[in-house]
Amino acid sequence: MELIPDYEIDDLFKKTLENKNYNKISLNFWGKEKKYLEIEAFYIKENKEVMLIVNDYTPLNRMEENFKEFLGNASHELRTPLTSIQILIDLFSERKITLEEIYNEFFPHLRKEVERMSKLVSNLLNLSRLEAGVIELQLKDVNLNEIVFDIVERLTPHISKKNLNVTLKIPERVVITADPQHLDTIIFNIVENAVKYTPPAGSIDIGVEENVNNISLWIKDTGIGIPEKDLPRIFDRFYRVSKSRTNEDGFSTGLGLSIVKKLVERHGWEIKVESEVNKGTKFEIIIPKGKDGKRSD
Ligand SMILES: Nc1ncnc2c1ncn2[C@@H]1O[C@H](COP(=O)(O)OP(=O)(O)OP(=O)(O)O)[C@@H](O)[C@H]1O
Ligand SMILES: [Mg+2]
Structure with missing residues (x-):
């Protein structure tokens, strides 16, 4: 408790002393910077002691957060043009707009959105190839x-x-x-x-x-x-x-x-x-x- 003053760790320690078993918790620890820790507690029968192993998963956790953000952004970027296309199809199938109107009013707009979507997809493809190390340089x-x-x-x-x-x-x-x-x-x-x-x-x-x-x-x-x-x-x-x-x-x-x-x-x-x-x-x-x-x- 002197080293890491955290009540969750204290609880884990007490719980392990009581149930004399293996216990594990994950927690966000706020020291100088936020850390994501996984703490394992082992009961050592011979000495009636509790041993704690602290695993620092901060870098892995940060990567996961970036990935979640990435997924959120990517789906948002893709959904916007898709929604426009869907609205257009609905309006047209309900005969609320004519081909003429589509041609004049929606086409320029739609072309931009489709270009945007293809740019996103080809950028994503390039990036994932680069990350997978599949891209060979032709020098x-x-x-x-x-x-x-x-x-x-x-x-x-x-x-x-x-x-x-x-x-x-x-x-x-x-x-x-x-x-x-x-x-x-x-x-x-x-x-x-x-x-x-x-x-x-x-x-x-x-x-x-x-x-x-x-x-x-x-x-x-x-x-x-x-x-x-x-x-x-x-x-x-x-x-x-x-x-x-x-x-x-x-x-x-x-x-x-x-x-x-x-x-x-x-x-x-x-x-x-x-x-x-x-x-x-x-x-x-x-x-x-x-x-x-x-x-x-
Ligand atoms: N020359 C620049 N002047 C000012 N800000 C810039 C400049 N270059 C990049 N940035 C900033 O850096 C950000 C990231 O640039 P990046 O090229 O990765 O993305 P983008 O231009 O927003 O989108 P994309 O290139 O994928 O269409 C930009 O959004 C912009 O805010
Ligand atoms: Mg750019």
Whole structure:
């Protein structure tokens, strides 16, 4: 009781002394931080003593909590578009709306929701493959300049719509060894975020720098920024700084950066982030030359 002042443990101790048997309890223990403990009590006949074994299952319990949150979020994300589709089917089968109305009013909306749903499912699939370790890297020599250029081109409709100023500061030829498809996923997600979280007329700079040991690719925006307390969590699955801050077109699963981080680590690289609220954010991928990154001219 001096060591762990908890009445449940005291009760367990007394109970075991009384029934001279094996007893077990689980409890949340609040010390400096919350711990999830399982405590086993054994009665030792010879000495008339009780032996307690304390198992700390805190890390396992935290994983279970994350998983529950993950399931809750995923089903919510999937249910919203499904409900819309169901309402539409009901209205149509009861002849409360015409094909014309569906075509004009519901289709644009529905297309967005279905796209959102497919994005969630393909992100989930990617993440689960990555976690299961099923994804093999197909390493090739890739020119960073070309990959970035192609991504910016694909995002041009969104960039123009928000009147963003994108500047590339990348040498014409920076060759690294990487899986081209996964490298595309990594950079696309970071640049897509920069576009999404930068208010109209802001700017995005993308650059590559090289020193003796590393090649570093950075993406810097003048967007809304990320509060310091949220920074360590943005790579968590489904984590979004604030639901209300997600973009208007609803294209946010909170999975992008968790996939990015896993892919970066799979290549043996490192990802860093710096951010200041209302000033902007800078992501940096550090590619060690000794590992997979190399440069040729
Ligand atoms: N450049 C950025 N500026 C400001 N906030 C950002 C930036 N990049 C990421 N964030 C914050 O980090 C969160 C997690 O990003 P992530 O890419 O994982 O998810 P998402 O963009 O919300 O959804 P998804 O990428 O799956 O559509 C975002 O919701 C956003 O709050
Ligand atoms: Mg994203």
